[in-house]
Amino acid sequence: MSDKKRRLYRLIESYINDYQGKSVQEMYGKGSRIKIHNLNFSVTQRSILMEAVIVLGDLITEEHMDRALADVLIQDAMVYFFPECSVKTYVRFDV
Numbered sequence: 744m745s746d747k748k749r750r751l752y753r754l755i756e757s758y759i760n761d762y763q764g765k766s767v768q769e770m771y772g773k774g775s776r777i778k779i780h781n782l783n784f785s786v787t788q789r790s791i792l793m794e795a796v797i798v799l800g801d802l803i804t805e806e807h808m809d810r811a812l813a814d815v816l817i818q819d820a821m822v823y824f825f826p827e828c829s830v831k832t833y834v835r836f837d838v
Contacts, residue, residue, distance in 0.1 A: 751824070752779040758820045770812040774800025777813055790829045793817060797836050810834040 760767060760776045767775055781794040797813055813834045821830045 748782070751782070755779050755817075755820050755824060758823070759816050763816050763819075766812060766816070768800075770809070771797055772800040772802045772804075777816065784828075788829075789827055790831060791821070791825060792831050792833065793821070794833045794835070797834060799836060799838050803838060808836060 756777065756779055764776075767777060776798050778796045778798055779793065780796050783792040783794075785791070795813055795817055797810070814832050817832050817834075818830060821828070
């Protein structure tokens with residue numbers, strides 16, 4: 744992975760986990776964070792497919808397995824990075 748792409752991933756993660764970290768911790772548990780795994784840009788359309796990983800914290804229960812907050816936080820973050828593109832998200836969980 745190139746340094747520019749890695750830097751972009753870290754900027755998006757920083758926005759989500761630092762500025763919205765309280766919401767992430769409340770929804771997914773203490774110690775949880777959202778990592779950006781991959782970004783794919785469409786060649787024919789102005790759209791992005793983003794693969795994100797929710798790294799769960801200390802306590803893992805079924806109520807923590809909801810991807811809705813991650814979708815919202817990613818959509819909010821991408822407005823600042825790619826305002827002209829529509830964003831589709833693929834979210835998975837990890838421990």
